Amino acid sequence: MASSKLLIRNGQVYDHDGDVHKPKVADVLIEGADIAAVGPNLAADGAEVIDARDRLIVPGLINAHYHSHDTLCRGMFEELPLEMWLLYTLPMGANRSREELRARTLVGALESIRCGITCVQDMLGLVPLDEAGSDTVIEAYRDIGLRVVFSPMVWDVPPIAMMRDGDQLPPDVQAMMGTQGRPIEPQFDFLESQFNRHPAKGTLHWALAPFAPQRCSPKMLQACAACAQKHDLQVYTHCYETRGQALIARERFASHDGSLITYMERNGLLDERLNIVHSVWITRAEIERMAEADAGIVLNHLSNLKLKSGIAPILDMCEAGVRLGLGCDNCSGSDVQSVFQAMKMFCLLGAVSDSEPGAPMAQEALRHATLGNARTAGLQGRLGAIRPSHKADLVLIDLNDTAYLPYNSAARQLVYTEAGRGVETVVIDGRVVMRERRIATIDEDALRREVAGLMKHFIADYEAIVAARAHALPHLREAHRRVWQPDIGLDRFVGRTR
Numbered sequence: 209m210a211s212s213k214l215l216i217r218n219g220q221v222y223d224h225d226g227d228v229h230k231p232k233v234a235d236v237l238i239e240g241a242d243i244a245a246v247g248p249n250l251a252a253d254g255a256e257v258i259d260a261r262d263r264l265i266v267p268g269l270i271n272a273h274y275h276s277h278d279t280l281c282r283g284m285f286e287e288l289p290l291e292m293w294l295l296y297t298l299p300m301g302a303n304r305s306r307e308e309l310r311a312r313t314l315v316g317a318l319e320s321i322r323c324g325i326t327c328v329q330d331m332l333g334l335v336p337l338d339e340a341g342s343d344t345v346i347e348a349y350r351d352i353g354l355r356v357v358f359s360p361m362v363w364d365v366p367p368i369a370m371m372r373d374g375d376q377l378p379p380d381v382q383a384m385m386g387t388q389g390r391p392i393e394p395q396f397d398f399l400e401s402q403f404n405r406h407p408a409k410g411t412l413h414w415a416l417a418p419f420a421p422q423r424c425s426p427k428m429l430q431a432c433a434a435c436a437q438k439h440d441l442q443v444y445t446h447c448y449e450t451r452g453q454a455l456i457a458r459e460r461f462a463s464h465d466g467s468l469i470t471y472m473e474r475n476g477l478l479d480e481r482l483n484i485v486h487s488v489w490i491t492r493a494e495i496e497r498m499a500e501a502d503a504g505i506v507l508n509h510l511s512n513l514k515l516k517s518g519i520a521p522i523l524d525m526c527e528a529g530v531r532l533g534l535g536c537d538n539c540s541g542s543d544v545q546s547v548f549q550a551m552k553m554f555c556l557l558g559a560v561s562d563s564e565p566g567a568p569m570a571q572e573a574l575r576h577a578t579l580g581n582a583r584t585a586g587l588q589g590r591l592g593a594i595r596p597s598h599k600a601d602l603v604l605i606d607l608n609d610t611a612y613l614p615y616n617s618a619a620r621q622l623v624y625t626e627a628g629r630g631v632e633t634v635v636i637d638g639r640v641v642m643r644e645r646r647i648a649t650i651d652e653d654a655l656r657r658e659v660a661g662l663m664k665h666f667i668a669d670y671e672a673i674v675a676a677r678a679h680a681l682p683h684l685r686e687a688h689r690r691v692w693q694p695d696i697g698l699d700r701f702v703g704r705t706r
């Protein structure tokens with residue numbers, strides 16, 4: 209759904225290959241959902257005109273790792289490492305009303321748009337995995353106008369498999385984490401039916417999301433590989449998020465060289481479609497194998513830090529030349545949908561693993577957050593740059609904001625000083641979804657009222673879960689401590705090979 213013609217006039221158009229500090233002033237002509245031309249003095253020719261003087265026009269930011277299922281948990285958690293946080297966040301996203309499903313999808317989408325994000329990869333924990341839920345989420349994205357690469361998560365191995373030595377926890381704590389598997393076939397029947405009912409077009413794209421290698425049997429991974437091939441889809445999966453997961457690989461997957469990458473490779477998943485998410489505790493040799501296969505890594509520093517998982521070995525990744533993307537992850541685990549923060553973290557944390565002068569640079573972070581993230585979704589050549597024949601997904605940044613006072617470098621100030629305040633107008637698929645900071649597609653005030661109403665039940669449910677599960681925490685704390693004890697040949701906080 210796009211207006212017929214839109215001319216954005218006299219903005220500084222950010223070009224990855226041009227002057228990234230002082231982009232050239234140009235016009236952008238949009239026809240339908242696509243960019244038709246970029247250049248000086250383009251003819252309006254009946255198009256609606258948006259004046260972009262003192263505005264930076266940047267490619268829409270893409271969030272390559274996100275879960276819409278817990279946006280209502282924003283600000284509810286602090287101080288918990290991942291394994292303890294799972295105790296609360298997993299149940300809070302499950303079995304919710306359709307009203308809540310719609311509202312939580314819109315809340316995350318609204319925040320994304322306001323922060324200059326034009327596309328999210330929503331790896332949704334949809335429980336139950338049913339049409340009504342899937343329809344509700346797709347409809348919410350369509351209504352607000354945010355582009356989505358949608359991938360309801362699939363798995364067959366029970367959630368307790370995320371815990372190292374999970375079988376040593378008391379039975380009731382194991383039950384809280386989840387000891388039930390899921391049959392494989394009905395999940396693929398469900399996905400096949402959704403691909404048919406909602407074919408990818410406009411702002412809807414599909415991907416596959418096996419939850420994590422250790423949550424999938426070989427048969428499940430093989431089914432994912434076959435489905436990705438059949439429907440030409442990209443694959444996203446959580447991998448090596450915590451030190452505990454590296455130990456799970458060494459111990460439980462010893463017959464696969466102690467490597468989750470080998471385990472995926474032997475089941476047909478290690479190829480150019482694959483994107484692994486997090487990779488804090490991946491080894492240098494595994495990174496190099498990823499690079500050889502043209503598989504990608506999506507970094508999520510914000511949640512890795514907040515959930516005490518560690519710091520991904522950014523410089524090993526850059527040196528190995530593996531393709532990279534950036535994500536913001538859960539609202540209960542970072543707790544913000546801001547690619548600006550993700551880009552800044554990427555640049556700053558590179559200094560932790562190597563104090564020498566040099567990369568990563570702001571302009572590289574911008575590439576990863578646009579072109580790199582488009583590549584994770586198989587949308588390269590269509591998203592991530594302001595060029596003719598690309599989709600018209602772009603953002604106008606107000607250079608009068610104090611983040612640009614004084615204005616010395618577009619790339620550096622977008623990455624290091626932009627907090628999201630400068631995001632003024634957002635166009636997705638040729639449709640103006642936010643105009644001069646007002647959302648144009650949904651009634652934002654009505655959404656706020658609805659969320660306020662829903663939160664009464666949500667908080668009551670949350671408090672009941674916290675009370676019922678309190679006695680599990682000491683056991684999970686001990687399990688978490690134990691994963692930090694063995695030497696695994698990687699630095700203590702940075703997953704960099706010593």
Ligand SMILES: [Zn+2]
Binds near residue numbers: 273275446485537538
């Ligand atoms: Zn995730």
